[in-house]
Amino acid sequence: MPANWTQEQLATFSEADDLYISPFYSDGKTPGTPTWIWSVVVDNGLYVRAGNGQNSRWYQSAVEQKAGKIKLAGEEYNVIFQPTDNNPALTEKIDDAYKEKYSDSYYLPPILEKGPVSATVKILPRNE
Numbered sequence: 199m200p201a202n203w204t205q206e207q208l209a210t211f212s213e214a215d216d217l218y219i220s221p222f223y224s225d226g227k228t229p230g231t232p233t234w235i236w237s238v239v240v241d242n243g244l245y246v247r248a249g250n251g252q253n254s255r256w257y258q259s260a261v262e263q264k265a266g267k268i269k270l271a272g273e274e275y276n277v278i279f280q281p282t283d284n285n286p287a288l289t290e291k292i293d294d295a296y297k298e299k300y301s302d303s304y305y306l307p308p309i310l311e312k313g314p315v316s317a318t319v320k321i322l323p324r325n326e
Contacts, residue, residue, distance in 0.1 A: 202242065212238070213271075214270055217235055219232065219235050226263060240288070244321045247315065254317060277322060
């Protein structure tokens with residue numbers, strides 16, 4: 199069973215706007231090129247969405263490899279990527295979190311569209 203983030207980490211993550219995601223390459227151990235991406239915290243979980251939907255390279259790698267690294271709030275973490283099942287209640291909470299955190303960005307409307315919503319990933323810490 200994957201570990202969970204601490205409440206302190208989640209509080210820090212909810213304010214941070216510097217998540218870089220690096221799913222592993224097909225060798226399962228080499229992290230890919232870091233991609234800057236928006237992140238939100240909902241129900242004690244850390245979530246990201248691929249702006250280009252399921253066609254995003256990082257999303258495809260994250261789903262295939264299920265692991266990688268992130269850099270967030272000045273720290274690096276080994277992580278597990280877990281696609282969401284697009285549960286309507288969870289999707290609405292994630293949408294609301296994006297609306298609150300990124301309300302002043304003109305990039306917000308596209309991240310709430312069907313493609314990015316279908317490419318929502320939960321990020322969990324990976325025990326080494």
